[in-house]
Amino acid sequence: MYDSPHRRYNPLTREWILVSPHRAKRPWQGQVEKTAPPYLPDYDPTCYLCPGNERAGGINNPQYTGTFVFENDFAALLPGKVSGVRYQVQGEEPLTPPHMTPDTSPPDTLFRAEPESGVCKVICFSPRHDLTIPQLSLDEAEAVIDTWTNETAELFKRPEIAHVQVFENKGAVMGCSNPHPHSQIWSQSQIPTEPAKELASQRDYYAEYRRPLLLDYLEEEYKRGERILASNEHFTALVPFWAVWPFETLVIAHRQVASLPALSQPERRALADIYQRVTVRYDNLFEISFPYSMGFHQAPNDGADHPEWILHAHFYPPLLRSATVRKFMVGYEMLGMPQRDITPETAAQRLRELPEVHYSNAR
Numbered sequence: 001m002y003d004s005p006h007r008r009y010n011p012l013t014r015e016w017i018l019v020s021p022h023r024a025k026r027p028w029q030g031q032v033e034k035t036a037p038p039y040l041p042d043y044d045p046t047c048y049l050c051p052g053n054e055r056a057g058g059i060n061n062p063q064y065t066g067t068f069v070f071e072n073d074f075a076a077l078l079p080g081k082v083s084g085v086r087y088q089v090q091g092e093e094p095l096t097p098p099h100m101t102p103d104t105s106p107p108d109t110l111f112r113a114e115p116e117s118g119v120c121k122v123i124c125f126s127p128r129h130d131l132t133i134p135q136l137s138l139d140e141a142e143a144v145i146d147t148w149t150n151e152t153a154e155l156f157k158r159p160e161i162a163h164v165q166v167f168e169n170k171g172a173v174m175g176c177s178n179p180h181p182h183s184q185i186w187s188q189s190q191i192p193t194e195p196a197k198e199l200a201s202q203r204d205y206y207a208e209y210r211r212p213l214l215l216d217y218l219e220e221e222y223k224r225g226e227r228i229l230a231s232n233e234h235f236t237a238l239v240p241f242w243a244v245w246p247f248e249t250l251v252i253a254h255r256q257v258a259s260l261p262a263l264s265q266p267e268r269r270a271l272a273d274i275y276q277r278v279t280v281r282y283d284n285l286f287e288i289s290f291p292y293s294m295g296f297h298q299a300p301n302d303g304a305d306h307p308e309w310i311l312h313a314h315f316y317p318p319l320l321r322s323a324t325v326r327k328f329m330v331g332y333e334m335l336g337m338p339q340r341d342i343t344p345e346t347a348a349q350r351l352r353e354l355p356e357v358h359y360s361n362a363r
């Protein structure tokens with residue numbers, strides 16, 4: 001069945017994706033050159049994230065030696081309650097649209113806006129301008145996990161924060177504006193769209209089966225074995241059955257743990273290990289610093305137990321065939337549904353067969 005066009009269901013978002021494996025066999029036009037890796041110095045005097053350098057507004061970074069956290073100078077969300085926002089027609093008397101008499105107006109449900117507040121932070125992984133997570137030592141990668149965990153725990157103490165989104169945007173192709181390896185945390189008073197979908201589906205699944213959806217899914221994946229990339233005692237990385245991006249991966253905790261602060265120290269170290277093993281494979285795939293967007297999905301901060309929620313991370317990398325050929329989400333994807341050519345099984349096999357030593361150290 002997987003050789004012909006079919007659609008697959010994502011039980012986390014309850015959405016479908018179209019898989020067209022026969023298209024991966026179509027002839028590829030044009031040779032693709034390997035791109036030379038850009039040279040990055042270990043310190044860049046013009047980088048606003050390097051130690052000691054000046055950021056926007058004349059603030060100077062400290063001479064930090066480990067991870068470094070600061071509030072985003074251009075935050076998308078601001079703390080505190082904002083007064084009510086309501087869409088209003090500006091200016092002159094409104095025009096009367098056709099089919100309406102002047103004394104009727106559209107219901108307010110068509111123009112909804114609500115105040116939203118939150119806190120946005122930036123987390124530098126290390127003082128080194130040139131070292132990404134797969135190039136750090138395991139101890140340094142664990143320090144990054146620890147920083148994300150501690151920042152999440154601090155934000156969870158604030159009752160006005162409902163959701164904490166930890167994410168890493170890596171590479172210019174993902175819109176990352178600074179090559180200094182860093183990540184972000186956006187926290188806010190409402191649950192954003194993607195985690196809200198996953199909360200609803202995991203809740204419904206748990207109500208029906210009394211088991212967390214992702215632990216059942218993980219168990220099934222181990223029986224099948226064809227999409228698993230790497231595992232350790234506490235985490236498994238796999239290409240999900242419903243992957244949209246060519247080399248998308250999902251990292252799943254092995255037990256019912258709903259957030260980063262609920263992890264034990266050995267689990268944090270195991271998470272750092274899996275993070276590095278996934279990203280080393282990514283870099284080795286086309287022998288470049290592989291771009292992606294990564295984010296953790298953790299349960300909402302609402303004071304409730306979340307027995308349905310399993311902490312997990314999504315990696316969404318855009319590259320398809322080489323360092324320069326990426327997948328675009330256009331046309332049918334924008335108007336219809338996501339679509340992919342190579343199957344998740346093929347992608348998993350390619351990633352699994354790659355060495356776990358970073359290509360820059362293997363030479």
Ligand SMILES: [Zn+2]
Nearest residue numbers: 047050129180
């Ligand atoms: Zn820098």
Ligand SMILES: [Zn+2]
Nearest residue numbers: 198297312314
């Ligand atoms: Zn998720």
